[in-house]
Amino acid sequence: xxxxxxxxxxxxxxxxxxxxxxxxxxxxxxxxxxxxxxxxxxxxxxxxxxxxxxxxxxxxxxxxxxxxxxxxxxxxxxxxxxxxxxxxxxxxxxxxxxxxxxxxxxxxxxxxxxxxxxxxxxxxxxxxxxxxxxxxxxxxxxxxxxxxxxxxxxxxxxxxxxxxxxxxxxxxxxxxxxxxxxxxxxxxxxxxxxxxxxxxxx
Numbered sequence: 136x137x138x139x140x141x142x143x144x145x146x147x148x149x150x151x152x153x154x155x156x157x158x159x160x161x162x163x164x165x166x167x168x169x170x171x172x173x174x175x176x177x178x179x180x181x182x183x184x185x186x187x188x189x190x191x192x193x194x195x196x197x198x199x200x201x202x203x204x205x206x207x208x209x210x211x212x213x214x215x216x217x218x219x220x221x222x223x224x225x226x227x228x229x230x231x232x233x234x235x236x237x238x239x240x241x242x243x244x245x246x247x248x249x250x251x252x253x254x255x256x257x258x259x260x261x262x263x264x265x266x267x268x269x270x271x272x273x274x275x276x277x278x279x280x281x282x283x284x285x286x287x288x289x290x291x292x293x294x295x296x297x298x299x300x301x302x303x304x305x306x307x308x309x310x311x312x313x314x315x316x317x318x319x320x321x322x323x324x325x326x327x328x329x330x331x332x333x334x335x336x337x
Contacts, residue, residue, distance in 0.1 A: 173198035180208060184327040186320045193321070209332040210265050212325035213284070216318070217258040220287070223318045224251045227311075247294040247315070254287040254322070261287075261329075277333035284326045291319040 174195050181190035193215060194201065194208065201208045230236075231244035261280045271279075295315045 173202050176203040177201060177208065180205075180328060180331065181324075183331060184324045186324055189320055190324045193324075205328075205332045205335060206265070209325075209328040210262065212321075212328045213258055213262045213265065216284075216287070216322045216325040217255065217262065219318050219321050220251060220255050220258060220291075223314060224248060224255060226314065227251060230311075243297050244311070246297050247311070250290040250294040250297075251315075251318075254290040254318075257283040257287040257290070258322070258325075273336060274333075277329070277336075280329055281326070281333060284322065284329050288319060288322045288326055291315055291322060295319065 174191075177194050177198055178187075178191055181187045181194065184190045194211065197211055201211060227244055227248045231241055231248060236244070261283045264276055264280050264283075267276060295312050
C-alpha cells in the first residue's frame with residue numbers, strides 16, 4: 136500500500152507541475168485584448184519562431200501592453216521564460232523529495248534543478264541588461280543578452296538530456312521531459328525575439 140501511495144503522490148505532483156507550467160492552460164483564463172493591430176504585430180513576430188502557436192497563445196494575452204513595441208515584447212518574453220523556469224525549478228525540487236523515486240531518478244532530478252538554477256540566473260541577468268541604457272553600446276548589450284539566453288536554453292536542454300541518458304522509469308522520464316520542454320520552448324521563443332530585436336536595431 137505504501138508504494139501505491141507513493142505512486143499517486145508522484146503522479147499528483149506531475150499533474151500539478153504540468154498544469155502550472157503550461158501557458159496554454161494557465162493563460163486560457165485571461166481575457167484576450169480585441170486590438171487586431173496589436174495581435175497582428177505579435178503574430179508576425181511569433182511566426183518567425185520555432186513554436187508559433189505556443190508563442191501566440193502566450194503573448195497575445197499581453198497585446199494591449201505590448202502594442203507594437205519590439206522591446207516590450209522581447210522584455211515580456213524574458214519575464215515569461217523566467218517565471219516559467221522558476222516554477223519548474225520549484226516543481227522539480229518538490230518531485231525530487233518525493234518518496235518512491237529510485238536513487239538514479241533522484242540524482243537526475245537534482246542535477247536538473249542545478250541546471251535550471253543556472254538558467255534562472257542567466258534569464259535574470261538578461262532582464263536587467265534589457266533595462267540598461269548607459270555604459271555599453273546597444274550592440275554589446277544585446278550580444279551579452281543573446282549569450283545568456285542561449286546559455287539558459289542549453290541548460291534546459293542539458294536537463295532533458297540527463298533523463299534520456301539515465302535508466303529512469305519510463306513515466307518519470309516522459310513526464311519530466313514534458314515539463315522541461317514547455318520551459319525550453321518558451322526560452323527558445325525568447326531567444327528568437329532577442330535575436331530579432333538585436334538584428335532589427337543594428
